[in-house]
Amino acid sequence: MTAVPVPDYSLYSALTPREFDVMHYVAIGKPNKIIAAELGVSQRTIEAHRARIFQKMQVKNAVELARCVLQQPPKPGAHG
Template sequence: MNTKQTVYIVDDDSDVADSMSMLLESTGLRTEQYHSAEEFLKTPIDLLVGCLILDVRMPDMSGLDLHQEIKRNNANLPVVFVTGHGDVPMAVQAMKNGALEFLQKPFRDQEFIDCVNRALKTNSEALDELNRRRSIQARIDSLTKREYEIMRLIAAGNITKVVASKLSISPRTVEIHRARTMEKMQAKTLAQLVQMVVEVEHQEAVG
């Protein structure tokens, strides 16, 4: 994955796209331009890192339709809509669909830059959280079947003797497995271990 954040600009008006690109690059940001939704869809959307500046009204596939496709492939890519023809229903629909912002042209340069920086920050935070969850899952995957069973029972509030009874093993064996589990999960306290299990269970529940 390309970890360099990029501002992806999709606007069928090349002059507008050039203007936005030059403005953002003057602040040190990296940009890429696309002049249709179809052109943008040729990129590996699931691997994109940064944010998307998206025009609402474009030939063939609209910005709102493209937004739906992006959400299916890369939910962590924030979208900022810009348009010269926006109306209230369109803005409401964009925000309901999860757009970060809806700017109507003409907008102030600083307003646009601030909005893009918020989108990049949102993307960075989302990726950090995703990587953290993946790290926890990788630690869980490193556990043996017995360690996993003991971790779930302990996280459910069972004391050592109860866990031992449920699994028909000695309390000492439970303690040994628990120590190994704590080490593999990089949990310094039981509370940290429980929190990680709760997070994983929540992710499993929501899919």
């Protein structure tokens, strides 16, 4: 298994407020369809947010994202 680097707080600050919201849903395992319904946007919009979040957080999938969030939770106000 490949070690996942623990993100620094600057990675969180690169996220927009909406990406930050979506990140939390993804990290707890919510499906795109549910996230979209809860946020009142299309599923395609959530897919685009996920792709940008993974890139900005330097992870490849939702499991790595969840691990990063759990290992180093964002500080309040840490997002865009």
